[in-house]
Amino acid sequence: MNSQLRRAVGTALATALGATALAACGGESGGTGGQDGGGSTVTLVTHDSFAASEEVLKEFTEQTGYTVKVLKSGDAGTALNKEILTKGSPQGDVFFGVDNTLLSRALDNDLFTPYEAKGLDRVAAEFQLDGEKKRVTPVDTGDICVNYDREFFAERKLEPPRTFADLAEPAYKDMLVVENAATSSPGLGFLLGTVGAFGEDGWQDYWTKLRANGVKVVDGWEQAYNEEFSGSAGGRQSGAERPLVVSYASSPPVEVLYAEPQPEEAPTGVATGTCFRQIEFAGLLDGAKNEKGGKALIDFLVSTAFQEDMPLNMFVHPVVADAKLPELFTEHGVVVEEPATVAPATIADKREQWVRSWSSIVLK
């Protein structure tokens, strides 16, 4: 439908509707109706996992005069697709949360207006996947890795696996649970990790071996981690039987953070040779109502203040060199030396095809 017709239909319907239906809930207060055009508000559209401390958002307001309105728009893939769908008439000014597995989709759809953030020179070149055109700005990184249940392996005096290849060994039969690559972002990341490690022609054989070794596939991270993985609180309560799960390198520090009292050592560990690196980006949405505020917000996302606030809120690593990691991460985190990577353009080309053949290898 063209825009004029849509407006005409909208107006006609709204008139027909009258005030009646809306009046029914007009008494409820506490919401803001409609878009905040320009002015003192800048709207950040992001995925459900976004979190920032109140103090850091206040600091932004003090520095710039803009208040941040956060709109959570579903998981990472859904949130991005919604922006593609509403291109030109975006829900907000800045989008945060497109990662390297989805980056090409965003760029091919011309979602963002190029903008070079102030302080971008502090961000390592390896993270700047759109370094030339600067349509997106790297904000954080995180590694998707297999986690293991320390107690399980200690009790059995078994060495936990370290690499992708280890996971296919008979010693670890029926131990690994992974997420569906078609529906889950860590699931897709792990699949891409195996593509990076074994090559475009080698990963299929590897997954055939994994299947023979009893890998279990469930739909999402919540289910894999909370219900199947023996090292999680939920898993312990339900007597889960799998001591290996695809999760994040930051999961063990978070386990420490959210235990009372905090243990000396995390109950889980990371197989550092099974990691795939995710880089998350932010971009100024094409058609943003408050472009100036949006630019200020992107500057702020790579500022030291925000970068140091992120780790304990979103459990990710900063991208700027001068941001200090919290003690929790330096104490309980791991350093992933050589994560597997696949070029975003290749991912864009092959992702669907890979996921399809993965499904037929593992699920059929």
Next chain:
Amino acid sequence: MVLDRPEVDDSARAAPPAGTAPRGTAVRFALMAVPVAFFAVFFAYPVSAIVSRGLHHGGGWDPGRIVATATRPDILGVLWFTTWQALASTALTLLLALPGAYVLARLDFPGRRLLRAVVTVPFVLPTVVVGAAFLALVGRGGLLDDLWGVRLDTTVWAILLAHVFFNYAVVVRTVGGLWAQLDPRQEEAARMLGAGRFAAWRSVTLPALAPSLAAAALMVFLFTFTSFGVVQILGGPTFTTLEVEIYRQTADLLDLPTAAVLTLLQFAAVGTVLAVHARIVRRRETALRLVDPAHTAHRPRGAAQWLLLGGVGATVAALLLAPPAVLVERSLDTPRGYGLDYYRALFEVDSRGGSFLVPPIEAVGNSLGYALAATAVSVTVGGLAAAALTRRAGRLVRGFDALLMLPLGVSAVTVGFGFLITLDEPPLDLRTSWILVPLAQALVGIPFVVRIMLPVLRAVDERLREAAAVLGASPLRAWREVDLPLVRRALLVAAGFAFAVSLGEFGATVFIARPDNPTLPVAVARLLGRPGELNYGQAMALATLLMAVCAAALLLLERFRPDKTSGEF
């Protein structure tokens, strides 16, 4: 038969005596205006916009491609699985829940109100926690595993049983609501005339219940046909319904052309079911002798009724209470032994950083606010629609009746994405407004209100309205004096459902971008989305609170009962 009066055929009703016709029609159209406008703006317009964008993808309109997609073997496979699991789930739910409907409608026993509220609780549980709860029943180390060594967690049985778990209340409340108001003396009369207990039930009660039975079956079928979370979590990656596939194509892959074809397929299937339902029901709805439910229930008599009560109790305990009980147990199970630590943590701001800027307990307030707004919208729009549909007439009205049910058969992601591309300009620039949440929830609440109220409204004897008119009452007055007292109970039941639907966050709301004031299910999901004991424990505690809030709200509704005399005439 025991009908109060001979059935008047439809054609006679469609053409009322000259003189009253223009006024009646005008009233009906006035009543219909709001529901029609509501559905046009918040359903038909967004859904048709997103479907037509998919169908026109790449500029052209290509019927060949639509047919080619619709007949792909994998898609036909999904359609087949979707259909048969929905039929099986509906049959199983009716089988297990009808005794429950009878017991709650007709038997008087201590704890009856509590039980009625309790069976509705599963209905509001978000699927993120139902997965955990249900696996405790059918999965490894679950109840069935303990008793008989049976594990169903990757079989289709897990899906079917979970569907019973969710929809038990739909049957109990929809059928039970009418059953409680049927005059038991009619069945007793049949028995005095020599009919056996079952024969009397079959020839007297069953026909009278038929409309509400059909309505319940229709609701359960639509819910299970469009099942999403249950299939995703309990079915594992191997089972998939049309709804799951539409979600994948839309939200994950943004393949709108395929999603549009799937949506049309689902539409066609749901439309067929609605048409069949309408045909079955059309001639079954008759004026019934309705009485005050307080007078129809009696203490269980004889071994058979006690046995039935015991059987229903056992079913409810095993199927409906065991899974939520697991959540309660886990919410109390702290590393230091059983305690309220996780509940206390809900009242604190997370000092570690993270998930919430406010104490998670504030989600209760957010949820109640949304649920009240959604209930108000559902009852207003649905009530007007039901009132307009009371007097059956013409194709137009029947078509409208079916239209009201369609939101149950359309994927939430389709509605949610439709909102995105349509409600983005003044005067309907609502995309980022909080009001979209209760409006979307009302789309699912309204069909409940209509389906629950309509059988009762239609069962009101037309002669009462005519008598009121003869005595000089205006249509509004007649409605208030005749219809309202009789349907107040149904209205409360319907409001309860609309409220529960909103609390459980069904529908498109999941796909609406929202400011950071999480509702209970959203907060539970957020806590479950991160590692750590405290997060998991708090998620369980919050899920327990969600159940408690729902049960309390429904119990409260039970207290508002019609006055003792209102059912007697």
